[in-house]
Amino acid sequence: MSPVRQQTDELPAGLLERHQRGDAAGLVDLLHDIQAHFRYLPRPALEAAAAYLELPVTRVFEVATFYEGFHLKPRGEHVCTVCMGTACHVRGSQRVLEQLERDLSIASGQTTPDGKFTLEEVNCVGACALGPLLIVDGQFQGNMTPARASRLVGKLGKRG
Amino acid sequence: MVRLKNSKQLQQLHRQLAAARPAGRPAVAVCGGTGCQAQGSLSLSDAFRRELKKRRLSKKVELRLTGCHGFCERGPLVLVFPQGVLYQRVKAKDVAEIVERTLKKGEIVERLLYQDPQTGKRIAREADIPFYRHQQRLVLKDNGHLDPTSINDYIAIGGYQALAKALKMGPAGVLDEVEASGLRGRGGAGFPTGRKWRICGSTPADTRYLVCNADEGDPGAFMDRSVLEGNPHSVIEGMLIGALAIGAGQGFVYVRQEYPLAVERLELALEHARAYGLLGAGVLGSSLEFDVTIKRGGGAFVCGEESALIASIEGRRGVPRRRPPYPAQQGLFGRPTCINNVETWANVPHVIKRGAKWFSAIGTAGSKGTKIFSLVGKVHNTGLVEVPMGISLRRIVFDIGGGIPGGKQFKAVQTGGPSGGCLPESKLDTPVDFDTLVAEGAMMGSGGMIVMDSSTCMVDVARYFTNFLKFESCGNCTSCRDGLIHMHRLLEKLCAGTAAPDTLERIESLAETIRRTSLCALGTTAVNPVLSTLRHFREEFVAHLEEKRCPAGVCKELITFTIDADKCTGCTLCAKNCPQDAIRGRKKKPHTIEQDKCIKCGICRDVCQYGAVLVK
Numbered sequence: 001m002s003p004v005r006q007q008t009d010e011l012p013a014g015l016l017e018r019h020q021r022g023d024a025a026g027l028v029d030l031l032h033d034i035q036a037h038f039r040y041l042p043r044p045a046l047e048a049a050a051a052y053l054e055l056p057v058t059r060v061f062e063v064a065t066f067y068e069g070f071h072l073k074p075r076g077e078h079v080c081t082v083c084m085g086t087a088c089h090v091r092g093s094q095r096v097l098e099q100l101e102r103d104l105s106i107a108s109g110q111t112t113p114d115g116k117f118t119l120e121e122v123n124c125v126g127a128c129a130l131g132p133l134l135i136v137d138g139q140f141q142g143n144m145t146p147a148r149a150s151r152l153v154g155k156l157g158k159r160g
Numbered sequence: 161m162v163r164l165k166n167s168k169q170l171q172q173l174h175r176q177l178a179a180a181r182p183a184g185r186p187a188v189a190v191c192g193g194t195g196c197q198a199q200g201s202l203s204l205s206d207a208f209r210r211e212l213k214k215r216r217l218s219k220k221v222e223l224r225l226t227g228c229h230g231f232c233e234r235g236p237l238v239l240v241f242p243q244g245v246l247y248q249r250v251k252a253k254d255v256a257e258i259v260e261r262t263l264k265k266g267e268i269v270e271r272l273l274y275q276d277p278q279t280g281k282r283i284a285r286e287a288d289i290p291f292y293r294h295q296q297r298l299v300l301k302d303n304g305h306l307d308p309t310s311i312n313d314y315i316a317i318g319g320y321q322a323l324a325k326a327l328k329m330g331p332a333g334v335l336d337e338v339e340a341s342g343l344r345g346r347g348g349a350g351f352p353t354g355r356k357w358r359i360c361g362s363t364p365a366d367t368r369y370l371v372c373n374a375d376e377g378d379p380g381a382f383m384d385r386s387v388l389e390g391n392p393h394s395v396i397e398g399m400l401i402g403a404l405a406i407g408a409g410q411g412f413v414y415v416r417q418e419y420p421l422a423v424e425r426l427e428l429a430l431e432h433a434r435a436y437g438l439l440g441a442g443v444l445g446s447s448l449e450f451d452v453t454i455k456r457g458g459g460a461f462v463c464g465e466e467s468a469l470i471a472s473i474e475g476r477r478g479v480p481r482r483r484p485p486y487p488a489q490q491g492l493f494g495r496p497t498c499i500n501n502v503e504t505w506a507n508v509p510h511v512i513k514r515g516a517k518w519f520s521a522i523g524t525a526g527s528k529g530t531k532i533f534s535l536v537g538k539v540h541n542t543g544l545v546e547v548p549m550g551i552s553l554r555r556i557v558f559d560i561g562g563g564i565p566g567g568k569q570f571k572a573v574q575t576g577g578p579s580g581g582c583l584p585e586s587k588l589d590t591p592v593d594f595d596t597l598v599a600e601g602a603m604m605g606s607g608g609m610i611v612m613d614s615s616t617c618m619v620d621v622a623r624y625f626t627n628f629l630k631f632e633s634c635g636n637c638t639s640c641r642d643g644l645i646h647m648h649r650l651l652e653k654l655c656a657g658t659a660a661p662d663t664l665e666r667i668e669s670l671a672e673t674i675r676r677t678s679l680c681a682l683g684t685t686a687v688n689p690v691l692s693t694l695r696h697f698r699e700e701f702v703a704h705l706e707e708k709r710c711p712a713g714v715c716k717e718l719i720t721f722t723i724d725a726d727k728c729t730g731c732t733l734c735a736k737n738c739p740q741d742a743i744r745g746r747k748k749k750p751h752t753i754e755q756d757k758c759i760k761c762g763i764c765r766d767v768c769q770y771g772a773v774l775v776k
Contacts, residue, residue, distance in 0.1 A: 025493075027475035028458050032417065053475075066477040066634075067458025069417045085379030086574065086610045087536035089624050095762055102739055102761075123461065123628060125418050126382030127195050128534055128608075129232030129542035140198030146763050147737060 009044040012037060022054040027063055031070055040071040068123075076111045076118035078156050080104075081135040082144075085124030088131035092145075096132050097121065099146035103153055116157065161311075163437035166445035167324035170315070177316035186221045186263055188212075189239040189304055193228025193386055194421055195543075196235035200251075201225075204236050207252040211259045221263055224313075227390015229304040230544035231291055234274060239286060239304055246286035247272040277540055277562055291541045294559045296522070298530045299506045300383075300546045303390035308425050311432035314393040320438060322509035326401045327446045329512075334405040335361065338508065340516035342528035347373055347464070347501030348579065348605045349681075350527070350594035353508075360488040360498040361406040369492045370402050370411035371499040372452075373469060377416065377461040378577025379628065381608035383532040383544055384502035388415070388422040391506065392429035396452060398505030400443065401512055403450040406498055411452040414469055417459050426454055461578075461632035465680050466491075466499045468634065479634045480680035501606065503532060523549035527593035531607060535561050538568065538613040547592070554588040557611055568613040572696070576605030578625050578632075579685035581692025582618065601692040603685070617714035618697040619704050623651040625689035633682065640683030643674040647690065654701065655715040657708035664701055667694065713775040716760045720776055723764075725750035727772035734764035734773065 015033055019026045030053065034045045041064055050060040064070045082088075082097040097119075101107055104117050111118040127133055130142030134149050141152065164170050181187075190196075190205040205225045212218045229237045234248035240262050247258065250272060261267040273282040274289050283289050286304075306313045314320070326334050339354025360368060372395060376384040388395060399411050415423050430452055433439045441449045460478045462468045468478040470492050491497025507529060511519045520528045527549035533556065536542045540562030547556060553573055557563070564570050572582040575592075581602035583590065590600055597604050612621065630644040650667055653659040660666075671687035678684050694701055703709045710718040723734070723743075728750040735743040735751060742758045745751030753764070765773040 023475075025473065025475040028472060029456060031458070032456055063458075063475065063477055067460050069457070069459030084628075086577070086608065086624070087380045087534075087542075089379075090537045090610060090612055090616050090621070092762075098761060099739070099763075122418065123632070124377070124379035124381075125194075126376065126385040127198060127232070128380050128382055128536040129195055130198060131536065140194070142195075142198055145766055146761060147766060 009038075009042045011045050011048055016048065016052045019052070021052060024053055024055055027053055027055065027060065028067070031060075031064055035070060040074050043072075073111070074115070077116050078137055079118045079120060079135075080153060081120045081122050082108075083123075083125050083127070083131065083133040083135065084121045085128055085131065085133075087128035088124075088133055091131045093132035095146050096134060096144050096149045099149055100153060103150055117153070161432065161435040163435070164444060165437070167327065170320055170324055170444060174315050174318065174321065177312050181222065181316055184242045187224060187241040188221060188258075188263070189224045189226045189241070191227075191229045191235060191237040191239075191304070192225040192308075193232070193235075193389060194382075195228065195232035196237055197421075199235045201236035204238070204250060204252055204255070207255040208238075208259070211255050215259060215264075217259070217263065224305075224307045225309075226306055227303040227308045228386035228544065230300060230386070230546075231289075231541065232544070233540075233542040243268075244285045244287060246274060246284075246289065248274050277565075290562065291543070291545070291560055294555065295546050296530055296548045297546045298510055298522075299387060299394070299503060300390075300532060300544060302394075303386065306391055308390050308392055309428055311393060311429065311436065314391070318513070319393050319509075320397055322513040323397050323400050323438070324444060326404055326512050327444060327448065331361070331405050331407065334401060334512065337516045338405065338511055341511045341519040342516075342523075343504070343507055343511055343519065344527060344594060345500055346503035346507070346531065346606065348576070348603065350604065353500060353504055356488050356500070357402065357405050357498060359486070360408075360496045363489050363496040365496050367410070367495055368406055368408040369495055369497040370399055370406065370408045371469065371473070371492065371497060372399055372411065372413040372505050373464065373466070373499055373501045374413055374415040374419070374422065375457050375464045375469060376419075376502070376606060377464045377632075378579075378606050378608045380536055380574075380610045381534050381577060381606045383534055383607050385419050385422050386544055387502050387506050387532075388413075388419070389425050392422075392426045393433065394506040394509055395426075395502055396429060396433055396439070398508035399452060400438070400448070400450055401508050402498060402500070402505065404448050406496075408498065409449055409451075411450060412455050412473055412492070413452060414455045414457060414463070414473060416457045423454060423456065430454070460634070461628075462634045462680070462682050465682060468680070469499065470497065477634070479636050480682075482679060503607075524591065524593045526595050531592070531604065533592075533607045533609045535609050535611070537574075537610040538564055538616065539611040540565050549593045550591045552589050552591055553583065556592065556609065557588070561611065564611070564613045566613075568615060570611070571614050571616055572612045572618065572621075572693075574602075574610040574612065574621070574689070575608065576603035576688070577608045578629050579603060579681060579688055580605045580608075581688045582612070582621065582696060583692070584696040587696075601688065601695055603688070615712055615714070617655075617710055617712035618693045618700045619651065619654050619710070620712075620714045622690045622693045623648065623655055626651055626686070629682065629686045633686075637678045637683055639674050639677040640679075640686060643670060643678075644686060646670060647674070647687070651690070654704045655710070656717040657704065657715075659705050661705070663705060664694065664698075719760060720755060721753050721758055721760060721762070721764065722774050722776065723751050723753055724772045724774050727770050729770055729772075731769070733767050733769070737763050737767045739763065
């Protein structure tokens with residue numbers, strides 16, 4: 001489980017400075033670093049990134065919204081990602097996703113109101129031989145079934 | 161680490177390292193690929209370390225956490241040398257027994273061996289297992305033997321010798337050799353590598369760039385990840401040879417953000433190569449100056465397309481542009497840029513080391529060398545397989561893959577990812593090479609090979625790929641952006657049994673428009689999965705359209721779940737697991753499903769131990 005970051009939008013010291021000032025080509029890398037810290041991209045951080053790279057804020061948002069890997073909203077304490085790659089699909093990943101949607105009462109891409117779980121899809125993480133794959137907080141869980149997914153997430157919910 | 165001043169010092173280091181690990185030395189290689197790690201191989205490796213220490217064998221037996229061995233289905237995998245015994249599905253509690261019996265006494269632990277599903281026989285040596293025996297491993301050969309975090313392991317087995325040889329041959333010699341080898345790009349399009357290098361190298365410029373495309377976006381393909389994770393130096397060595405041939409000073413590896421372990425391993429490998437003076441100014445005392453930077457992607461499938469990839473490295477949205485000019489002429493930051501994929505770069509050291517003549521003896525007239533496929537889906541032995549070009553699909557699926565599990569029938573094999581197509585049983589003898597697959601309406605792509613059985617619905621597969629591409633379309637061309645949305649809608653209606661009678665004709669005409677009017681390969685090939693399934697499995701589309709029936713029992717709106725009263729024992733397991741509370745029945749009496757409550761989630765079928773849940 002990744003630690004919950006402090007609810008502050010301030011960038012940690014030195015994060016920007018790891019990148020070259022005014023280097024537009026470093027934008028994607030910088031966004032990755034910001035997200036690694038906050039687990040999403042808060043607006044003030046994006047504005048700071050724009051100023052540092054000497055880019056219009058629109059350009060930073062354009063890039064941040066284009067790539068699937070970036071999140072503009074805070075994510076839950078636990079992130080459950082269902083792999084929807086072809087190999088996982090033919091082995092029934094859709095049913096795993098639907099089970100979790102029912103269990104958590106949210107649709108894919110949403111976070112539970114208590115901020116505990118985020119449910120996401122990914123298009124393939126390249127662990128195809130183990131499909132269907134569920135990734136819980138970065139841990140790969142192979143040969144998933146709806147029933148097992150239910151138990152796994154249920155346990156996490158109880159542990160808090 | 162001491163900087164290597166010239167090729168001679170590299171040779172000395174190689175001899176010294178090779179002597180320290182003689183062929184007969186006992187060793188344990190635990191697979192540390194992403195698949196085996198997910199199954200607990202890291203703690204397994206720790207268990208071996210503790211056990212060896214406890215028995216004072218740490219000095220005598222070498223323990224290595226290696227890259228992917230490829231046989232992911234049977235992981236975690238452990239190879240024991242010198243016998244070459246492969247143990248599969250190994251748990252930490254098995255470690256003491258392996259050390260005691262195999263490493264100390266040379267015996268074999270029968271129960272951990274692979275069992276051939278056809279003959280029932282247990283097989284001890286990795287090389288004798290059908291999954292490995294029918295392969296011809298070149299790029300993947302060293303994956304199971306190397307610690308990917310150790311540059312010394314790579315140098316010990318002759319790593320960077322091809323670079324030393326290339327420096328002696330000079331740029332012109334290297335170009336001739338790569339061109340003569342017939343090596344073609346492994347990323348999908350199959351463009352001749354030598355010709356691309358020549359175009360890039362002969363375009364006048366103040367500087368040139370090299371890019372390694374590791375944005376392995378095809379769902380179902382993971383060979384590039386395994387090469388980067390298991391043998392990162394082979395890619396770096398390939399890029400160094402390319403840099404020499406083309407005259408490039410800077411290289412980039414563009415890695416998908418979904419592959420954090422690959423990034424980690426590559427970062428370490430680059431650091432070690434720099435320390436040895438294999439990267440940077442004056443490589444091995446020559447005038448070659450070259451270094452490599454890692455660029456992480458943002459999670460966009462389209463960035464596998466080369467002009468979109470360039471946009472992404474430049475820090476912009478990954479939107480493709482018109483070609484020509486091709487990147488080899490005008491690419492990254494406006495300079496000539498040579499882009500090859502991971503597997504292509506990893507082939508280059510082999511071409512140089514063993515020569516074009518040797519390399520071009522493998523494969524077919526138009527496709528030389530080997531190709532790695534990820535064999536996944538409804539097949540016994542899933543994992544990575546490397547085979548000579550020209551081998552038939554049947555040999556891959558049945559000889560290497562061991563056929564279809566659960567006594568089901570083979571239905572189709574999907575190659576080439578979202579740009580490729582599905583081939584039916586009648587095409588199983590098709591030789592696998594760049595040109596033949598395209599002629600059959602599929603393509604090699606980066607090498608995903610997804611096997612489908614009688615329980616896979618081909619209309620659903622077409623819908624799946626269209627949905628994938630609909631999301632991944634960058635939105636630049638109307639025909640791709642809106643056309644795929646409309647295509648998806650047509651397929652959804654087919655799956656729901658609400659399609660208009662002329663749907664198949666509309667699909668075909670829309671497909672033609674998307675193919676002809678999209679800018680990049682994502683759009684022009686996006687209709688392949690639809691057209692190929694329609695071509696080879698038309699009767700299944702017709703069943704959905706006219707009879708409102710899904711023969712494979714997949715499309716929810718067209719199926720019903722019932723319980724076979726003769727088979728049901730009344731164990732109540734299904735009723736307990738039903739999320740809708742839709743199953744009724746008394747203990748030890750046949751159960752029934754209330755159709756108005758049933759959401760067709762299929763959990764009852766999963767949990768039933770008597771095969772009593774039927775789908776019609």
